[in-house]
Amino acid sequence: MDVTIISEEENPMLHRTDIRFETVHNETTPSRLSVRDSLAAKLDKGSDEVVVHELDTAFGMRKTVGYAKVYDSAEFARDVEQDHMLDRNKIDETEAEAEEA
Numbered sequence: 001m002d003v004t005i006i007s008e009e010e011n012p013m014l015h016r017t018d019i020r021f022e023t024v025h026n027e028t029t030p031s032r033l034s035v036r037d038s039l040a041a042k043l044d045k046g047s048d049e050v051v052v053h054e055l056d057t058a059f060g061m062r063k064t065v066g067y068a069k070v071y072d073s074a075e076f077a078r079d080v081e082q083d084h085m086l087d088r089n090k091i092d093e094t095e096a097e098a099e100e101a
Helices: 031-044 074-080 083-089 090-098
Strands: 002-012 015-025 050-059 063-071
Touching: 002 031, 015 031, 031 050, 031 063, 050 074, 050 083, 063 074, 074 090, 083 090
Parallel strands: none
Antiparallel strands: 002 015, 015 063, 050 063
16 A cells, blocks of 8 residues: 655644645555554554544545644653544554553
């Protein structure tokens, strides 16, 4: 999956960068987690530092436009983001797995 960044806006007060992106895919609309992992790899960040907020695919199109927030660290993401967004992006699960190990 190819992810192209359309715009970036720094938000130093919340220790993050707001990103608008688009991705071209050959099959169905990609999952939130696969987009998050691709975006994290492109930006050289950890997957728990990226929170994908929206994915929008027009009917019949193979292009998805989305909005994500990329934090300086996973701790900032946990402090700022709402619980349901952390659940959707599976960020709390990675912290719980790390504590168990």
